[in-house]
Every structure is written in C-alpha cells, then in structure tokens.
Amino acid sequence: MSVKIKALFILMVCAMTLTVFAACSSDTETESTESNDTTDNASNESDNSTESNDEPENTGEEQVEIRFMWWGNQDRHDRTLEVIEMYEADNPNVKIDYEFLGFDDYSEKLATQAAGGNAPDVFQMVDRWLPQYTQSEVLADLQPYIDSGAINTDNIDQTGLAPGYIGDQLVGLNTGSNAFALAYNPDMFDEAGVDYPAPGDTWEDYVAKGREVQEALDLKYAIRNDVQHDRGFGVWLRQNGGWLYNDEGTTRGWDDDKLFLDYINFWLDLEVDGLVPPADVLEATGAIEDYLLVSGDVPMQVIHSNQIVAVSNAANRDFELTTLPFGASGESGQYIRASLFFSMNTNTEHPDEVVKFMDYLTNSIEAHEVFQGDRGVPISSEIRDHLYDSAERTVQQQFEYIDLISEYAGSAPPPPPPTGQEMDRFFEVVIYEVLYGLKSPEEALEDYKKGVQDIIDRN
Known part of the structure; x- marks a missing residue:
C-alpha cells in the first residue's frame, strides 16, 4: 500500500469512527470533565475470541454469559485468560466469552460495535476515549455500585477513582496508575x-x-x-x-x-x-x-x-x-495517569454480574498475583502492599517508578x-x-x- 493511500485510509477510518459515534449519540450530550497517553499499549496481535460449547455447571443460580473485550500484547492476553479461568471456577454460573485484539483493531471494532448497540458487557478503555463514549451513552455509571459497596473501595483512595469520572458519573474503573x-x-x-x-x-x-x-x-x-x-x-x-x-x-x-x-x-x-x-x-x-x-x-x-x-x-x-x-x-x-479502565456497557443485561466481575478484577489478591501490574500500579492499597514484597522485579520497578516520577510530575492534563x-x-x-x-x-x-x-x- 502506498504511503498516500495509507494516509488516506487512516483519514477515512477517522471519519468513519466519528460517523459511528454520531449514529449512536443521543440528542442530549453529556458534559465531560477530565484526563491520557500516548501511546498507549499498542499491539499487532490478531483477533481472538472464544465461545465455549460446554454447558456451565448447574448450581441452581441463573446461568449468565458476559462478553469481555480488551487489547494488548500476548503477555497480557495470557494473564487475563488465566484470571478468567479462576473467576469462572469460583463462579460456575458465569461464562465469560472473551475477545482480545491489537490496539488499532480494537479501537475500530469497539467503535463499530458501540454504534450498532452491540458493545461487550465489559471492556477496556483509555482516558481519552471516555468523553466520546460517555456522550454516546455507551458507558454505564458505576457510582451507584460504589455507593452500594458492590465495588469495594475500602482500600481505594478517591484519587484512584478520580480519573474515571466524566462529570458526576464514574464511567471507567481505573486499573492502575502509570506514567x-x-x-x-x-x-x-x-x-x-x-x-x-x-x-x-x-x-x-x-x-x-x-x-x-x-x-x-x-x-x-x-x-x-x-x-x-x-x-x-x-x-x-x-x-x-x-x-x-x-x-x-x-x-x-x-x-x-x-x-x-x-x-x-x-x-x-x-x-x-x-x-x-x-x-x-x-x-x-x-x-x-x-x-x-x-x-x-x-x-x-x-x-x-x-x-x-x-x-x-x-x-x-x-x-x-x-x-x-x-x-x-x-x-x-x-x-x-490512569493506565487503563474497565467500563460497563450501559445496555448490559447482567449489570450485577458484570459489576461483581469488575470488583474481582480490582480487589482480588489472587487475580493481581497473576496480573503482576500489567495494567498499572493497582489502585487498592491492600493489593499494592501485598504485591510489592512478593512481586516480580518488573512489578516492583513500576511501583518504584511511580514514586520517582511523583517527585517531578505536574497535575494531570485537562480532559x-x-x-x-x-x-x-x-x-x-x-x-x-x-x-x-x-x-x-x-x-x-x-x-x-x-x-x-x-x-x-x-x-
């Protein structure tokens, strides 16, 4: 593909992305406030998805399926898949259908799915996307689940949650800090x-x-x-x-x-x-x-x-x-800044189960022993304290670097x-x-x- 054609293609993708969001926006626009990257964690990994043919164990509870999508490199995929298996073992009534892609493919696919009203139940986000998806009414407000305790914040300072707010709505649950x-x-x-x-x-x-x-x-x-x-x-x-x-x-x-x-x-x-x-x-x-x-x-x-x-x-x-x-x-x-966020589809049919899974991703010590800081320094002080002493050296480096950069960093940019x-x-x-x-x-x-x-x- 020639450079000119490639540049034109990228511009066309931009225009299509804007169009699909216009298609799924309501007449009432949400006023936005707050925070990202650059370059965030881009990867050329291929599209991967799974749907199991196995019937979930019959526990007497309602059997539910949750769609979960993220981007990243192979290391992130492997760690996340292990955590999903752990969660399903503890929650046999829940089947998590997952999909992971490289960054560019992910951003385009999520935009297309959101425009068609078919976004996953829970999905990965970055801060610079939050205003646009909030305006399009794709992201559910997680504040009621914070207030009810369904998402446990006993060991989370408000500064850890702050980057995920657009106005008074918590539309992204911070996965961890990075810089x-x-x-x-x-x-x-x-x-x-x-x-x-x-x-x-x-x-x-x-x-x-x-x-x-x-x-x-x-x-x-x-x-x-x-x-x-x-x-x-x-x-x-x-x-x-x-x-x-x-x-x-x-x-x-x-x-x-x-x-x-x-x-x-x-x-x-x-x-x-x-x-x-x-x-x-x-x-x-x-x-x-x-x-x-x-x-x-x-x-x-x-x-x-x-x-x-x-x-x-x-x-x-x-x-x-x-x-x-x-x-x-x-x-x-x-x-x-917030490394990444997990967000919930405002139209999910299983909000309570999605929130339970998001709480697990945020507060489970066992899950974070697998993640090892892949999505940033955890916002839970309990998780941070537990991980540091037993963590891989690369995870300790993240903790130490956030401490180092705190000495020189300014306030976060405007949204x-x-x-x-x-x-x-x-x-x-x-x-x-x-x-x-x-x-x-x-x-x-x-x-x-x-x-x-x-x-x-x-x-």
Missing part, C-alpha cells in the same frame, strides 16, 4: 562506558548519551523516536507551558507555532544524522514484541511504565526505568474533547506525511492547526 518512562538497557551503557540516563537530563543529554552508546556498540540507532504520538508532543508542550488542547476542550492549548516546528525538526534532524529510524521502520515496530529496545537495536526507548513487564518478558532480559528528558527550562512535563480519539489519529497522519517527505513541517503545521480545530468543532 511515561524511559526504559534503558544498563548493560549497553556499561559496555559503552556511558552514564545512565537520569532525572534532569535534557533532550540534548538524551541525544548525546544515545549517540555515544550507538557509536561504541555499533548499534543501528541511538534512540527509538515516538514523534508520531500526540501525547509525546504533549509532553514537549507541557515543558513549554502548553498542552494539546485548552481546559475547556474547545481549541488548541498552544499558540506558538515554533513549538510544533521545533518538535518535528528535532526528530527530523536526528533521522538525518542516523540516530533514529526512518518512517517505515517506525511504523513496523509499534508492537511490544517488535520494539527496537526488545530487539537490541537501541539502548533506550520511551514506554508506559506498566509496559515494563511485557517489554522485559519479550526481550527476556531486565531493563531500568527513568524519567523522560526535561525541557530546557527544567520542566519535566510529565504526569501520572480531551469527545473527539479526542480522532485528534490522536489525525496527528499521526500529519506527522507521517512529514516523515515520508510528502509535506514540509510548515505545511504540516497549517494542516494540523486547521484540521484539529475542525475536529473539535464537530463535537
């Missing part, structure tokens, strides 16, 4: 005789250290760039007093064109110098199993802190975590507009057009400014 992190291979730095990346390093320090390791070990690249993700641009903006959109979600949150141009030219210059991969390699290394850090082609790469489990498992080696490079003014630009998902995809299209040489940074800037405002105005 952007710089994962690096300490053995490579030791072999090259280069100091480890550390909090306070600037972007210039980051490049210099990467270049030194690349040259000393004859690596393909010094850095795996994440230029195409708007949340990466968001960190750059926060280091310079801006954000992707304003507090009200009605327009861009930055006015200085130089911020956009400096950002894209920074990465373009690194590509010219052979320090970062070209566009085609960047596109081909989006799944965790294909990360350049995993393959050993770079000494460091930006990830989400909860991904350290899957990244280490995929590479079969240990990595370390530190902060992203700081801005020239000394600002980190980083923030702690995205309901069209935030389309904005994410549009940014990626615009950036790839520059990376493939189809447009200049200046042309991309004008396209981005106009296109983002058009997207916001369609809300």
Whole structure:
C-alpha cells in the first residue's frame, strides 16, 4: 500500500469512527470533565475470541454469559485468560466469552460495535476515549455500585477513582496508575562506558548519551523516536507551558507555532544524522514484541511504565526505568495517569454480574498475583502492599517508578474533547506525511492547526 493511500485510509477510518459515534449519540450530550497517553499499549496481535460449547455447571443460580473485550500484547492476553479461568471456577454460573485484539483493531471494532448497540458487557478503555463514549451513552455509571459497596473501595483512595469520572458519573474503573518512562538497557551503557540516563537530563543529554552508546556498540540507532504520538508532543508542550488542547476542550492549548516546528525538526534532524529510524521502520515496530529496545537495536526507548513487564518478558532480559528528558527550562512535563479502565456497557443485561466481575478484577489478591501490574500500579492499597514484597522485579520497578516520577510530575492534563480519539489519529497522519517527505513541517503545521480545530468543532 502506498504511503498516500495509507494516509488516506487512516483519514477515512477517522471519519468513519466519528460517523459511528454520531449514529449512536443521543440528542442530549453529556458534559465531560477530565484526563491520557500516548501511546498507549499498542499491539499487532490478531483477533481472538472464544465461545465455549460446554454447558456451565448447574448450581441452581441463573446461568449468565458476559462478553469481555480488551487489547494488548500476548503477555497480557495470557494473564487475563488465566484470571478468567479462576473467576469462572469460583463462579460456575458465569461464562465469560472473551475477545482480545491489537490496539488499532480494537479501537475500530469497539467503535463499530458501540454504534450498532452491540458493545461487550465489559471492556477496556483509555482516558481519552471516555468523553466520546460517555456522550454516546455507551458507558454505564458505576457510582451507584460504589455507593452500594458492590465495588469495594475500602482500600481505594478517591484519587484512584478520580480519573474515571466524566462529570458526576464514574464511567471507567481505573486499573492502575502509570506514567511515561524511559526504559534503558544498563548493560549497553556499561559496555559503552556511558552514564545512565537520569532525572534532569535534557533532550540534548538524551541525544548525546544515545549517540555515544550507538557509536561504541555499533548499534543501528541511538534512540527509538515516538514523534508520531500526540501525547509525546504533549509532553514537549507541557515543558513549554502548553498542552494539546485548552481546559475547556474547545481549541488548541498552544499558540506558538515554533513549538510544533521545533518538535518535528528535532526528530527530523536526528533521522538525518542516523540516530533514529526512518518512517517505515517506525511504523513496523509499534508492537511490544517488535520494539527496537526488545530487539537490541537501541539502548533506550520511551514506554508506559506498566509496559515494563511485557517489554522485559519479550526481550527476556531486565531493563531500568527513568524519567523522560526535561525541557530546557527544567520542566519535566510529565504526569501520572490512569493506565487503563474497565467500563460497563450501559445496555448490559447482567449489570450485577458484570459489576461483581469488575470488583474481582480490582480487589482480588489472587487475580493481581497473576496480573503482576500489567495494567498499572493497582489502585487498592491492600493489593499494592501485598504485591510489592512478593512481586516480580518488573512489578516492583513500576511501583518504584511511580514514586520517582511523583517527585517531578505536574497535575494531570485537562480532559480531551469527545473527539479526542480522532485528534490522536489525525496527528499521526500529519506527522507521517512529514516523515515520508510528502509535506514540509510548515505545511504540516497549517494542516494540523486547521484540521484539529475542525475536529473539535464537530463535537
């Protein structure tokens, strides 16, 4: 597929996503408030689903089936399937029909199912999707189940629940905390005789250290760039007093064109110098199993802190975590966010059973001994305390990193507009057009400014 056609295809998907949400929206729009990623945990895993032909054990209770869908890499799938088996063993009247996909396939399939009134009973979400799905009346309000105690919050602070609220409705149950992190291979730095990346390093320090390791070990690249993700641009903006959109979600949150141009030219210059991969390699290394850090082609790469489990498992080696490079003014630009959410379909036929399952995913010590922090540092203090001492080293790293980044992180960004998902995809299209040489940074800037405002105005 040619680059132009691929870009056009992505734009068409964006338009279709917006259309399907319009189709399932009511005339009354819910006012939104709050929080995400970048890049969240993308994977190219294939579509997988199951429906058992076995009859559930007859316990005298009503036999129910719950549809559960999520995205992730193979490690997440394996862990989640084990937890499902545990839950079904404890609840023989419940059959969980599951489906898991890679991130891109998941986002498109969920949008299509939601538009057709056929969303799963419980499904995985990210914070930037919450306003749009809430406006479309797809997400059930979980607050009544918090109030009744059906979802036990005895060991959960309100700050752990806060990211899942849109207005006064709790539409997403936070699976755990995470933040952007710089994962690096300490053995490579030791072999090259280069100091480890550390909090306070600037972007210039980051490049210099990467270049030194690349040259000393004859690596393909010094850095795996994440230029195409708007949340990466968001960190750059926060280091310079801006954000992707304003507090009200009605327009861009930055006015200085130089911020956009400096950002894209920074990465373009690194590509010219052979320090970062070209566009085609960047596109081909989006799944965790294909990360350049995993393959050993770079000494460091930006990830989400909860991904350290899957990244280490995929590479079969240990990595370390530190902060992203700081801005020239000394600002980190980083923030702690909800890793993911579990949400309930407002039209589920089995809300009580779905809530019981969501409570299990949140509060079961046995379940979290399997999850091992894959979806972030758990919001239950009881789970955190239990896990740390007995957890795998990669899980302990997540806990330690959240403590570390807390020293430098600012407050969470304002909530995205309901069209935030389309904005994410549009940014990626615009950036790839520059990376493939189809447009200049200046042309991309004008396209981005106009296109983002058009997207916001369609809300």
